[in-house]
Amino acid sequence: MKLYIVRHGQAASSDVDPARGLTEEGRAEAQKVAEFLRPLKIVVGCVWHSGKLRAAQTAEILSEAVTVKEGVGAHAGLGPNDKVSPIRDQIESAGQDVMIVGHLPFVGRLAALLLTGSDSACPIAFKEVGIVCLDHPTQDHWQIEWMIVPELILLKGEML
Numbered sequence: 001m002k003l004y005i006v007r008h009g010q011a012a013s014s015d016v017d018p019a020r021g022l023t024e025e026g027r028a029e030a031q032k033v034a035e036f037l038r039p040l041k042i043v044v045g046c047v048w049h050s051g052k053l054r055a056a057q058t059a060e061i062l063s064e065a066v067t068v069k070e071g072v073g074a075h076a077g078l079g080p081n082d083k084v085s086p087i088r089d090q091i092e093s094a095g096q097d098v099m100i101v102g103h104l105p106f107v108g109r110l111a112a113l114l115l116t117g118s119d120s121a122c123p124i125a126f127k128e129v130g131i132v133c134l135d136h137p138t139q140d141h142w143q144i145e146w147m148i149v150p151e152l153i154l155l156k157g158e159m160l
Contacts, residue, residue: 001136002145003091003114004044004099006062007107007126011054021053029129029150030058034065036153037131042066045096048075050103058129059101066099078102084110084119092136114142127151 009026049059051074080103109119130149
C-alpha cells in the first residue's frame with residue numbers, strides 16, 4: 001500500500017483572497033509536479049483534501065495526472081491542526097493507495113507518526129506542492145519510497 005502525502009501549493013494571502021486560493025505560482029508549481037507524475041502512471045483509490053480552497057485546487061491539478069478510482073474530495077480531519085492518529089487509522093483500513101493533500105503542520109505530523117510512531121518528530125521538511133510517497137510493505141512500519149519538490153523538477157525545454 002502506498003500513501004502520497006502532499007502539501008498544497010502557494011496560496012494567496014487572506015488580504016488578497018479571503019478564500020486563500022492558489023496563486024499563479026502555486027498553480028504553475030502544481031502543474032509542474034503533475035507533469036512529473038504523469039509518466040509514473042500512479043493509480044490511487046482516492047484523493048483526499050482538507051476542503052480548504054488551496055488544498056482542493058492542488059488536489060484537482062494533481063488528480064489530472066494520476067488515475068483515481070473513486071474520486072477526489074474533501075475528507076474530514078485533514079485541517080492544519082487536526083489530530084493525525086484518526087487519519088492514520090483510516091488510511092490503514094482503506095486497503096488501497098491514497099493521496100492526501102493538506103497543510104502544515106498536519107502533513108508533517110502525519111508523516112512523522114507513520115515513520116517514527118510519534119507525531120512530534122519532524123523527519124520531513126514539506127515544501128509547497130512537495131510530495132512524499134510512503135510505502136507500507138508490512139503491518140509493522142511505513143517507509144519513504146521517494147520525495148519530490150517542484151524545485152527539483154526540470155521539464156522539457158527548461159534549463160538549470
